[in-house]
Amino acid sequence: MTLYAALIYGAELDRGDGSPREMSSEYAEFGKAAAAVIRGGEGLYPTSTATVVRVIGGKGGDVVTTDGPYAETKEVLNGFYLLECADLDEAIATAARIPGAWHGAVEVRPVIEFK
């Protein structure tokens, strides 16, 4: 079994402090249907709430923060799941059922499992 991160990209969403009913029902449905492979996951507040942190000069250096997301792009990271699947085919099939993949895109990346 391999652990995959499914990173959900799409248009900037402001769901307030909860999701619009329709969105949440789609995700609730996915959560139920894919419960066997979902190992974790969260939705994120919009990028207007993001802060980028850099330490200038490496460990122990000056902490510099910037308001806003790491990169200005049309598609932003809106959330993610951790999926435990037999192989990439199963991970792709699962990612295709994430509602975010229907309007934006889901990037599937294998997770390094440090031993």
Next chain:
Amino acid sequence: MTSPDPAHAALVRLVRDEGRRVLATLVRHTGDLQLAEDAVQDAVLRALDTWPRTGVPPQPRAWLTLTARNRAVDLVRRESARTGKEAEAVSLLEPPANEPPEMLRDDQLRLVFTCCHPALALETQVALALHTLCGLSTAEVGRALLVPEATMSKRLTRAKQKIARAHIPYRVPDAAELPDRLHGVAATVYLLFTEGYGRADGATAADEALRLARLLHGLMPDEPAVLGLLALLLLQDSRRSTRFTAAGDAVPLADQDRARWHRPSITEGVVLVGEGLRRSPGRPDPYVVQAAIAACHALAPTSCDTDWAAVLSWYDVLLTVHDTPVVRLNRAVAVGECRGPQAAMAELDSLATLSGYPLWHATRAELLVRLERVDEARTAFDEALALPLGEAQRRHVAGRRAALVDEAAGESRHVSGLTGSRRASESIPTILG
């Protein structure tokens, strides 16, 4: 390491052929493409070293498999001694029970579907097909695809890493997925073929594509896409020796020496087209239909005998199963031959989405020549030349434009010298997306 000794050359070929098959099995045994490659390469080198002295063993494949397995076990042991992990080596030590012969067939198929997995970029699939399925070295793959060896080496390493880390599976897709995945495999093999077919020095890529198409046909003899792919490749390849001049210039279809077309390939291709059509009666496979179009050209004794009405009908069929702007462009050429340049121009004008495609401009230019609209033809040739084109095609289009200028400079608007020969069809490769 070329040897004039034919016995040695045969031995090298045997070792290489068997090595490819053994690799597919070793991938199953080890679950690791890189490890399997390293182990098989070692076994191949040993065979080339010892067999000339000891003679070829009675079962060369079994010898190579065993030697490669032992080598893989060594490599895993060495690695586990380094990292302190022991578990992996143990499973490899168990020699598999007697494996039925169809297991090898399945091993090869699994590897085909791994190398042509849609999660890999198409250019990566083509490189992996040459390297892993055809057994070409990194340097040979680089030469065949015109990519520097260092770049190719990186690309192949990254691909194998992705297969291992993302767990791209080794398995034959189930019946529901198979048609789609098979079209992916066919597209890879066809791209490999066109990579070689489009250049005077591209024999390696074209040969290996044909070999892969034959392998697929051996593994899945009933699949229409496979029948169509092999037929299409054979029919196009039958013209290979006539497609370029000694200087490497492209020779248009109409001007090729048909006596030198390779008859056995044509015969085999036509039989495969028939079989492919019988096996997909309701909805013909796009590769089968493209092969049928290629057969119309291959079977015409002279260019003037081409049954353009049949070609046009096949394009109409192709549109029902594979409707793309490029197919419509090819169809427009057939329309031009059947109904005249004016009708073809109308078709082309409706395909303005192709204005970034050089062959759309080149085809327009040829039609404008036939309509004696010389100035517009010249502009269209220029627009084609301003876009990226293969070297041979660029020279061909530039030559056509130059011929136009020569005639115009002779104070003559008469362009029958150009209109007399019908050139457009060969300059447009049929491409399946």
